[in-house]
Amino acid sequence: MSVVGNPKIRIRHTKQGKVRFTSHRDVARMWERALRRVRLPVAYSEGFSPRPKLSFGLALSTGYESLAEYLDVELSERIDLTDLPPRLTEALPSGLEVAAVADIERSTDSLQQAITSCTWEIEVSDTDLPTVTEAVARALAAEHIVVTRERKGKPVTDDLRPLVRHLDVTGSNESGCRLTAVLGTQPRALRPAELLAALEPPLELRRVLRTHQWIDADTGRREPLAAASGSAAHSEACVP
Amino acid sequence: MSSLWSQLEPLLPQVQKPARYIGCEDGAQTPRHRAGAVAWLLSYPDTYEIGLPNQGLQILYEILNEREDAVAERAYAPWADLEALLRREGLPFFSVDTHRPAAEFDLLAFNLSAELTYTNLLNCIDLAGVAVRAADRTDADPLIVVGGHCTYNPEPIADFVDLVVLGDGEEVVGEITEVVADWKATGKTPGSRTGVLRALAQVVGVYAPGLYEARFDGASLVAIEPRYPDVPQVVEKRTIADLAEWPYPKNQLVPLTEVVHDRLNVEVFRGCTRGCRFCQAGMITRPVRERPADQVRTMIENGLQRTGYDEVALTSLSTADFSGINDVVQGVMDDPINCGQVSVALPSLRVDAFTVGLAGQVQRARRTGLTFAPEAGTWRMRQVINKLIREEDLYSAVDSAYSQGWRRMKLYFLTGLPTETDEDTLGIGELARNCVEIGKRHNKSASVTVSVGGFVPKPFTPFQWFGQNTVAELNRKIGLLRDDVKRSRGVQLKWHDPKATLIEGIVSRGDRRLGPVIEQVWRRGGVFQEWSEYFDLDLWTGAMDDHGLSADWYVHRHREETEVLPWDHLSAGLHKDFLWQDWRDALAEVGLPDCRWTPCYDCGACTGYGIEHIVASATPPAGGSQGTGQDLDRGAEVPVALRAAPVA
Incomplete structure (x- = not known):
């Protein structure tokens, strides 16, 4: 049951370092514990098994890193948000850093509905730059990139091409090549691993970083919540 | 200071649940490896999600890291997918704290809580790059140490371990550290390994199996005796006198990924003197040592604030017996800081101490799962096993729970108990049906899950002489019960695979x-035998046959009073004649009251060590069947409150 008038806040955070090997569900549990640790007045659902009212954005695959993860939290009372980012970061496992917190209108679209695309930095372990460049060019030139995947035990055919908004080889070194991609999330989110597997030849994923999530509109695109300036830079988390 | 992290990192995207291997838990220590510090690797030979919550390992992890002369890290058995990659890449068993190779530690310590993990123990030792047989190890190799409840009969793994620790670990790990520190300081010179083992054998609670010889006469064990005059004939267990001095873990680990028992755990007492005759834990952990209620409250308060958990479990062998139980539970519920969102789990409940009041408190935030363990279906059977709860006790507990909103509960039973008849077995179905009927008075969809395990006689219990039921007999009894409850609405039956029960039986006693049998099962790929999808009976029976050993002889045979048992050179403090008398009493269906509230019957657990029970309340919990002066033979009415007789 949603109480009319409960305030909502939106939180933006990173997920980097060893903690990237945790799942989306794991991160949800980390948030529940962190919010209790800082004693945020989170609104709870009613019923036999009350749960805190958190709503997360697009799931990040286990193993991927991100500079732009989001969640919305419904509160039971309005609170002062000053100093909240460092307090939350302190209560979270290292590797999760809160970049910004802001009040949002109750009428704001949910993250799942609002997000239309994501920017990804992708490292592949294929070292031959011409091969990688060619695979990317071939994909961009194609009218369709048709894949078949299994869903609920039935084969489903999908065209990935409309979801590839941008794809670009940005560099290479002795351990592989670096790509930047902007991939659509509606009607479904295209994951970097899926895209690489569909390329010709398929490329082998080494490391993935989500740098942005976007809300596209006629007037241009914007982030659900911009990172506060001067937020902590990436550090390899949890290394003694 | 070598970390394998950069080599492990590329492997993790290729395995299931990679978060098992990253460490980074809240509460994880920052190990400072340094000259002069003895390095312990505290390991659990099963997956991370089962091993991480182990409170014993967490307690020792903190105690060792607080010491100037020690440093401790943790490790868990890698799942088969990662193990294959590690072996392919030539990488070893590693710690999750700093991802150090296991062989770089001075001691590789394993908690053994289940016999079926023994093959995993061998696998972890091998993956560490250490010889699986103790006799083949070099001076430079880590010492392989085991502790935990299984080690009260360590003989089946005697070939593979250097040291076995009996009983509470809090004090003894420090004493072991000091001996190993001296050895380390001398540079572990060639040929010094036996010397350090002999020095460690002087530490009370430490058994070094390699220093003892087992003599057999044909099939019969004659004796297990020290090879050296300075090595003790009998190894006594360790017992900490006062739990209040050990408020550990102070920083319980909060894993980043889901584990079993994913909640705050606070141990409210150790030991149990209810005297259930099948229960090894209750026999070997005596006497009862309660934690002061104030300390429990502080540990809950600090623990919840630090971890952010919304559930706290009060752990012990029988939590409703804790003197301060009602106040502590109510305190958690009433604490405004918990905002009514923290629930309390009481994982081990005796039905005779579970009252409406307690039920009402526990369900205020969220109803945690409720499990009762009547253990047997008839009063006669419960007298044999000395689980002296009456049907009325069970029904009143069940009524309390249903009346407070629970719709389902779990009842735990054993089958294959001494003297069990089909009437006893079918009594389980009868009890379950009656519980559902009671539930239906409160809720139409009331149901009961009956979980049945095959009984495995354990060392240091009165049933250690009993011949376990065969797989065929256990299957027959389970079949009987299955047919009986088939049409009972609201009763679901679950059972433990009798084939696994057989192997547990072989290894337990x-x-x-059995060393070569365990080694062969492991060499032929028999790891994760606790997991039904990996358990392989044929590997075990084949290995028994190959080594000319008979399961019948080890498992199904009743033992004689005079027989030398493989654990006779070890001591849990219990007098063997006390256990024998209790076995005779069991067969005579004579109950034995709880000595917390009645006079001492001299089992040996207190007197031998100069310690005693620590309980805050001299009266048993309300509704309890024991120590309340009832006539145990008939299971007569229990006075709920003791008051002076009215004047005539």
Whole structure:
């Protein structure tokens, strides 16, 4: 049951370092514990098994890193948000850093509905730059990139091409090549691993970083919540 | 200071649940490896999600890291997918704290809580790059140490371990550290390994199996005796006198990924003197040592604030017996800081101490799962096993729970108990049906899950002489019960695979001749035998046959009073004649009251060590069947409150 008038806040955070090997569900549990640790007045659902009212954005695959993860939290009372980012970061496992917190209108679209695309930095372990460049060019030139995947035990055919908004080889070194991609999330989110597997030849994923999530509109695109300036830079988390 | 992290990192995207291997838990220590510090690797030979919550390992992890002369890290058995990659890449068993190779530690310590993990123990040792047989190890190799409840009969794994620790670990790990520190300071010179083992054998609670010889006469064990005059004939267990001095873990680990028992755990007492005759834990952990209620409250308060958990479990062998139980539970519920969102789990509940009041408190935030363990279906059977709860006790507990909103509960039973008849077995179905009927008075969809395990006689219990039921007999009894409850609405039946029960039986009371059997099962790929999808009976029976050993002889045979048992050179403090008398009493269906509230019957657990029970309340919990002066033979009415007789 949603109480009319409960305030909502939106939180933006990173997920980097060893903690990237945790799942989306794991991160949800980390948030529940962190919010209790800082004693945020989170609104709870009613019923036999009350749960805190958190709503997360697009799931990040286990193993991927991100500079732009989001969640919305419904509160039971309005609170002062000053100093909240460092307090939350302190209560979270290292590797999760809160970049910004802001009040949002109750009428704001949910993250799942609002997000239309994501920017990804992708490292592949294929070292031959011409091969990688060619695979990317071939994909961009194609009218369709048709894949078949299994869903609920039935084969489903999908065209990935409309979801590839941008794809670009940005560099290479002795351990592989670096790509930047902007991939659509509606009607479904295209994951970097899926895209690489569909390329010709398929490329082998080494490391993935989500740098942005976007809300596209006629007037241009914007982030659900911009990172506060001067937020902590990436550090390899949890290394003694 | 070598970390394998950069080599492990590329492997993790290729395995299931990679978060098992990253460490980074809240509460994880920052190990400072340094000259002069003895390095312990505290390991659990099963997956991370089962091993991480182990409170014993967490307690020792903190105690060791607080010491100037020690440093401790943790490790868990890698799942088969990662193990294959590690072996392919030539990488070893590693710690999750700093991802150090296991062989770089001075001691590789394993908690053994289940016999079926023994093959995993061998696998972890091998993956560490250490010889699986103790006799083949070099001076530079880590010492392989085991502790935990299984080690009260360590003979089946005697070939593979250097040291076995009996009983509470809090104090003894420090004493072991000091001996190993001296050895380390001398540079572990060639040939010094036996010397350090002999020095460690002087530490009370430490058994070094390699220093003892097992003599057999044909099939019979004659004796297990020290090879050296300075090595003790009998190894006594360790017992900490006062739990209040050990408020650990102070920083319980909060894993980043889901584990079993994912909640705050606070141990409210150790030991149990209810005297259930099948229960090894209750026999070997005596006497009862309660934690002061104030300390429990502080540990809950600090623990919840630090971890952010919304559930706290009050752990012990029988939590409703804790003197301060009602106040502590109510305190958690009433604490405004918990905002009514923290629930309390009481994982081990005796039905005779579970009252409406307690039920009402526990369900205020969220109803945690409720499990009762009547253990047997008839009063006669419960007298044999000395689980002296009456049907009325069970029904009143169940009524309390249903009346407070629970719709389902779990009842735990054993089958294959001494003297069990089909009437006893079918009594389980009858109890379950009656519980559902009671539930239906409160809720139409009331149901009961009946979980049945095959009984495995354990060392240091009165049933250690009993011949376990065969797989065929256990299957027959389970079949009987299944047919009986088939049409009972609201009763679901679950059971433990009797084939696994057979192997647990072989290993529980086995001797050193089982070493080659365990090794063969492991060499042929028999790891994760606790997991039904990996358990392989044929590997075990084949290995028994190959080594000319008979399961019948080890498992199904009743033992004689005079027989030398493979654990006779070890001591849990219990007098063997006390256990024998209790076995005779069991067969005579004579109950034995709880000595917390009645006079001492001299089992040996207190007197031998100069310690005693620590309980805050001299009266048993309300509704309890024991120590309340009832006539145990008939299971007569229990006075709920003791008051002076009215004047005539």
